[in-house]
Amino acid sequence: MSLPPLEAEEALHHADELPETVSEDAIHGRSPMQIAFERLRHDKVAIVSAAVVLFFILVAIFAPLICKAFGVELRAYPGSEIIDINTTFGKVGPPDHGFTWDHPLGVEKGTGNDLLAEWVYGCRTSLMVASIATILSTVIGILVGLVGGFSYGWLDRGLTFVVDLFLSFPFILGALTLSPIIYSHWAGDADKLGVAQFWALIGVLTLFTWMPLARLIRGEVFSLREREFIMAARVIGVPTRRILFRELLPNLIAPIVIFFSLSLPLLVTAEAGFAFLGIGLTERPSWGQTINKAVPYFDQFPLWLWAPVLGVMALVLALNLLGDSVRDSFDPKTRR
């Protein structure tokens, strides 16, 4: 999965000697990023996946506009207006009535909330939580990995210990423990509770996902730091910070991008899973919550469950395939 350091370094420093994959006309320097993008552009799976991901990103960004366009409102709680008191399903739309543009996915049992609005805003929550947590865990992973790998002695040992500590801590248990603590802290104010839940969830997801990247980076740095160009930089007195971020980091782009693209889908599922377990967000819509509510009524109202499940599935599948393609495109060993 990770980029063999030797080739990476060559790719960077002897780019003009790179053969074949570069287009035939004018030989000119290309960074590994450029090469990777060139490959990605020719990868059909990658293009389709990227389109799907882009679709979800657009849905997330323009959630209010989409709701407006369909004429639906988020969490209006029209309850008694729209719910049939005998079935407690909607008076319009599925499962008991035909399709209606007023509520394209139907309305939620009991509350009468529009399910399209729930879905669209659920997508927003999923992507926001997953991407913020991924960015944070990537940054932490890079910092810890770089510092640990480049420092000799106690600092490296200390950081390695911290990484091992977090790796050994059970993820779900941690989340289960943290949520009541958060509730007791912010219980009194629903608005603050919503914000606290949101950031606490991101915090928990970040806290338990940065370690693999840190280990990966540390390993890469271990081998890179013995290479001539780093040694040369040290000999001529380049400051450590400059070595870390200007000499080492560009060589680590590949593992970072790959980690990023593969941990996004992981966190989307984790967010949904937490919501399903009742320890996720409650103050804003999320796919996991919808799934949680819809499961008992699958017999009567399957669409209620299908919408968020297909949403999670499509998003995660697309992100995974895109991640695979990104990894392949960064790997000089794959020649396609």
Next chain:
Amino acid sequence: MRLRSLLAATSVAAVAVVAACGGGSDESSSSSGGFQAGGGSGDILNADAQAPAPPIEGAQKGGTVKVWGTSGLQTFHPTEAYFTNTTSILSNLVTRSLTQYRYNPDKKAMELVPDLATDLGQHNSDFTEWTFTIRDGIKWQDGSDMTMDDLVRGIKASFDNFADGAFPNGATYSKDYFKGGTWKGPYTDPSGDCNCISVDGRDITIKMARPFPDMPYWGSFPAMGPLPKAADSGDPSAYALNPWSTGPYKFKSFDPGTSRLTLVRNEFWDPNTDPGRHDYPDEWDFDVDRGDPTVLDRTLLEDQGDAQTALSYDNIQQSSRDQAEGSGRLLTGPSPCTIFWYTDTRKPEWQNVEVRKALGTAWNYDDEKLAAGQAVGLTSIPGTMIMPPGLPGRKNPPFDVLGNGGQGTGDPQKAKQMLQDAGALNTQVTFLFDASDPTWVDRKNVIVKALQAAGFDPQPRAVPNADKFQELMQDPDAPINLRYLGWCSDWPSGSSWFGPVFSTDGCCNYSYLSLPKIDQKIKDIESLPAEEQAPKWGDLDQEIMTDYYPVLIDYYTADAMLHGSKIGGMNNDEVRGMPTLGDIWIKQ
């Protein structure tokens, strides 16, 4: 009596129903679900019922009845049994007591009839001395005679019903009303005595410390029945595994771990001594810890094999409602609980009764119930009186202080005007919700929306789980001013409502209403004869709601239970919120 299960019944999972049992009189229990919310007249007592019990038309003997549920079983010690399911099983099938309830098919309601006693007891003028004459020919399951000593032993054991006693979860009426209530009972204090019971031939006389007109109702509890000498030796919890029978069935096997119980015929029970019980089936097979309630509903609805001779005393799940109502095998009827939102009248923001009424006016009753997933009109009935349908003394038609019938989506304009007039705009309303339960989150959102529209300042507080929710709700110092709790009567009389819930020293006065005037009225009515009490309780109900409005009536609970196609005789026992187990028979 406590609700059969606080955790398993999801529709009321979030309600801490503090004590339960008791119920009504002349309600019809049709399967249309539309029983009336009228008032009972208090004619529930039938002292003249003769043994044997009148046969049920068309009933056949034989077969095994299966009873399925999901809430498990609590203790079967007759002295401690205080849950609707265990009390009902013991009283209807296994143990006999001074009095009992039986289903009256003409009135379509339960009535209190004699059991071991030949009548419903004789009392002196101020209800401080009750005498019951005990029938001859009552035998234990081993064929030996039940003696008066056995009966005295059983009644005295109920003095051990207190927190640190042998039976911490039992009902405490003996200690509350009988003379010598400070005695800690025969297990905790073997050398002591209440000196309240005397026996003369077949007459047993109980002396009270204060007037107790409701003694015949308390007499129907398994705790007011005999205990054999064998029950004295050894641990009461061992006796609870196999309580000796005086009724038509006896324990064959009982495994508390899996909540499996098998009852077989007790050949020493003589129907000619019993005005209430029947013994149509040969055997009873209880399997009441079956896990997923949705699966249970489905099994009963499919009605294949074993399910044809099975019944459930759990309420159906909302998700099964449509099918259940169409099956023709759904039993519905009232049950004896009211679910309240108690305003904490100690708090300065609730001092003005108009503000409390504004809360009831602003409340979005319909949406709240829908969001909570309740089957409105089936297991949740809107109301305006404290006393639920079926309780004697309930006004017919019920009064309606706010004029909204306890339903609708609330009237924010009117409520806002009321708040403005009271100078109390932006009154803080703090209440709890269980953040781990998505229906509670929705419910909270509905409440917040309705209260905000009416000019209140709703402040929901999140709790992480149902246990914490229950705990905080009953904590008088919790930082909330609106509590969500229910109350169920132990017997169909206002005396089991107003004393505990609305008097200053009531056990479960969660509105913390403390008015000497009301306290005095409650005491006065409690000492009247049972039949005179009923209308007075109705008046008091109206007075409390009109002048003080300490509680917002959220809804009344109701029963909706499924049975197989070969089950006959299943009616609603509105006193306990259970099926009438004693009348069940199998269609061969």
